[in-house]
Amino acid sequence: MDENGRMSRLSSLLRRRGVVLPSFEIYGGVSGLVDYGPVGARIKRRVVNSWIEHWSKVPNVVEIDSPTITPESVLVASGHVGEFNDKMSECKSCSGAFRSDHLLGNHHENLDSLDSVELDALFVKEGIKCPSCDAQDWEKTSPMNLMFQTSIGAMGSSRTAFMRPETAQGMFMLYPALYRHFRQRLPFGAMQTGKGYRNEISPRQGMIRLREFNMAELEYFIDPEDPPSSDLSSWPGIVRILPDPDGPHSGEKEATFEEVFEAGIVKHPTVAWFLAMTMQFLEDVGIDPSKVRFRQHASSEMAHYASDCWDCEINGEHGWIEVVGIANRTCHDLESHEKFSKSGLMRAWRNYDSPVKESREVLKPIGSVVGPVFRERASEVSLALSELTDLPKKLPFALLLADGTSVEISEDMVTRSYQDSVVSGEYFTPHVIEPAFGIDRIIWHILDHNYLELEKEDEKYTILSLEPSVAPYDLVVLPLFDKDGMDLMARELLVRIGSISGVIAEIDTSRSIGRRYARSDEIGVPWAVTVDHQSLDDSTVTIRRRDDQKQVRIDTDSLIGCLISGSLSSLF
RNA sequence: GCGCCUGUAGUGAAGGGGUUAUCACAAGAGGUUUCCAACCUCUUGUCCCGGGUUCGAAUCCCGGCGGGCGCACCA
Known part of the structure; x- marks a missing residue:
């Protein structure tokens, strides 16, 4: 079989059969936007459902759903506005494009504070040369904004907003509600599937780099001092x-997840567990495990929010492609949102092993004296007294107030006493481990890995050998001939099958039976049920298995039973 | 965003300044056929968009849009 052109043959198939097609094609199309057609949308739905089901098996993980339109302030706090407003400089001589801040390097202390005009001036002053052609002839710097901007409110004063570049912020916004939902107990996780948007400079490679894409993300909130771990020997x-090429474990390795963790290559136990869970999901939806690898980011490559990041990459027609990023986002997001929003709800409580009892000497103000002396400042004085950590040995003394001034406290204003307190725990900001899945990239690789170009009786024969759980239809009903009662029986059977929850079937009546088998094989339908002459006599039908074309005969009631229990494959 | 290549039915291709644009496969209708793309008849459907040159443009030129590859970019 001709390996060159396999990708274009697969792409042709995807268009021809309504799996994935360019969007808005009659208007010329838009780069980086694709449609899922009737067959593809089914596959996508089932992949997303599989993902939700996979993580729902983890205790304390829930699904949420939040808006794609996101106010600017949220993305300022998350760091996306700053990170996305990188300035670009283009060389007039060789047309090379570079990030301005990279070129200016250490010529300025705070490049982020400069606007385009100041950057242009700095370019001239420092005589920056083009790294690729040595010229000193630059276009004006221009901002590169990778987020789609919009505004909330149709009239006059509207708020700036962006289409979300990741779904994760939705989970962070709901952290207080999640903390309540889980009754203030870590760890817990929230997941969300949905669209994300990036205005890519140059979308390429079909479904790999899209401007609007399907993401599935899980934020797992943990106590950094008590990170959950799992028995990795289950995988x-x-x-x-x-591993990180700059780190102590550099070089490709093959090992079990357990060995990788024990060797210290993956340090964080929760991260290791997510790597294993990710691998399992990919296998469940039909990714070839021999074409999967986990690659650790070098520190230079790390996102602004992460302390450790592993990419899960899949090998296919486009080479090794990142399809999942598993990042330790630490407390970055919650802390940052707490700071920017001034919300006090982005924390969790941790009990000490044993409560800390404390008895400390305090100066209690005598209200009837302090009040008349200090009048409107009396409450400030009381506050300052209660916050004193080192009590003065003798009175009077100068008490420093919050506003920087000080007042004299004399003996008659206070009483010296002992105050007992019990501190049983403390507030802290949870850490977050995030697996982020690119659904479109996963779907591409499912299609790629399961696209089989075979030979059948000296003819080319194509099968999409999809896992039944992600196939567009569970089965197709085929009357051997669309007449003589077989047509009616097939339609009745289709209605019965269609009434089974979760089972999706279609009927195909046109042209020869062989052609119809071929058509359903091509879009990955795992089973074909054929109604033939014998069916009319004894209510049996044949079941054909896509991957080896074997057939068994079974009565229709048993077929319905097998479909309800999901045990069709046990017949073979 | 730059450079090179490129755009013809649903898919894959041929052709090409001049009547009605060609082929295969696919698809639809009918016939035939007792389980794997068979066959026969009929049918539907195409020159990416805009401008220019020309008596005439699908063809030549320019621009846009889309696709491929390389460079750059990719939190």
């Missing part, structure tokens, strides 16, 4: 690991 498979 005995060998995986390919590419």
